[in-house]
Amino acid sequence: MSKPRTPARAVVLVSGSGTNLQALIDASADESYGLQIVAVGADRDGIEGLARADRAGIPTFVKQVKHFADRDAWDTSLRRAVEGFEPDLVVLAGFMKLVSPAFLERFLTVNTHPALSPSFPGMHGPADALAYGVKVTGATLFVVDAGVDTGAIIDQVVVRVEPDDDVETLHERIKVAERAMLVDNVGRIAREGISVTGRDVRFGA
Numbered sequence: 001m002s003k004p005r006t007p008a009r010a011v012v013l014v015s016g017s018g019t020n021l022q023a024l025i026d027a028s029a030d031e032s033y034g035l036q037i038v039a040v041g042a043d044r045d046g047i048e049g050l051a052r053a054d055r056a057g058i059p060t061f062v063k064q065v066k067h068f069a070d071r072d073a074w075d076t077s078l079r080r081a082v083e084g085f086e087p088d089l090v091v092l093a094g095f096m097k098l099v100s101p102a103f104l105e106r107f108l109t110v111n112t113h114p115a116l117s118p119s120f121p122g123m124h125g126p127a128d129a130l131a132y133g134v135k136v137t138g139a140t141l142f143v144v145d146a147g148v149d150t151g152a153i154i155d156q157v158v159v160r161v162e163p164d165d166d167v168e169t170l171h172e173r174i175k176v177a178e179r180a181m182l183v184d185n186v187g188r189i190a191r192e193g194i195s196v197t198g199r200d201v202r203f204g205a
């Protein structure tokens with residue numbers, strides 16, 4: 001991506017509690033962070049992520065798959081809604097849907113996954129790591145591609161698995177580290193731009 005506007009415009013997509021979104025909202029309050037969240041989109045209604053956006057005065061939209069004839073129609077509608085906000089960057093922050101290649105061609109899209117890729121892709125990263133018995137896990141920020149959590153890695157953070165962890169305590173500890181990593185890296189993308197060549201990711205236009 002060439003050096004974005006100042007501030008860079010981001011659309012954030014969420015499906016749940018939106019603590020990652022909140023971390024970005026809080027960081028964006030400082031002008032020097034270089035990011036404006038221009039809209040928050042969701043694939044379901046009534047979630048705390050949308051309420052957080054409302055409280056911050058950020059426009060929201062909801063696109064539920066069940067309201068469309070098929071997945072393609074849903075994706076097209078999502079893409080158009082995002083397009084309307086002219087973002088430099090789309091951040092998937094706990095968004096539990098895959099977006100299409102057409103969406104990814106149109107927008108630089110990053111996602112955060114609560115495991116150390118390439119281990120434990122998919123919906124159950126913390127549970128899968130715990131079941132495997134790994135001693136460290138963490139979170140991965142990546143540029144979304146057509147696969148599931150397979151995109152070029154922007155950054156990773158390591159979190160220790162404690163002997164008494166259950167899925168919830170482990171995921172909560174991961175999320176603390178994940179939010180800090182997300183805020184650091186999205187800020188750098190906003191201020192410096194990012195270039196992606198195959199699996200090589202560098203800050204700077």
Ligand code: GRF
Nearest residue numbers: 016017018019020094112114
């Ligand atoms: C994060 O751990 C994210 O990586 C995963 O779901 C969690 C979302 O948390 N996909 P929140 O909605 O940002 O609180």
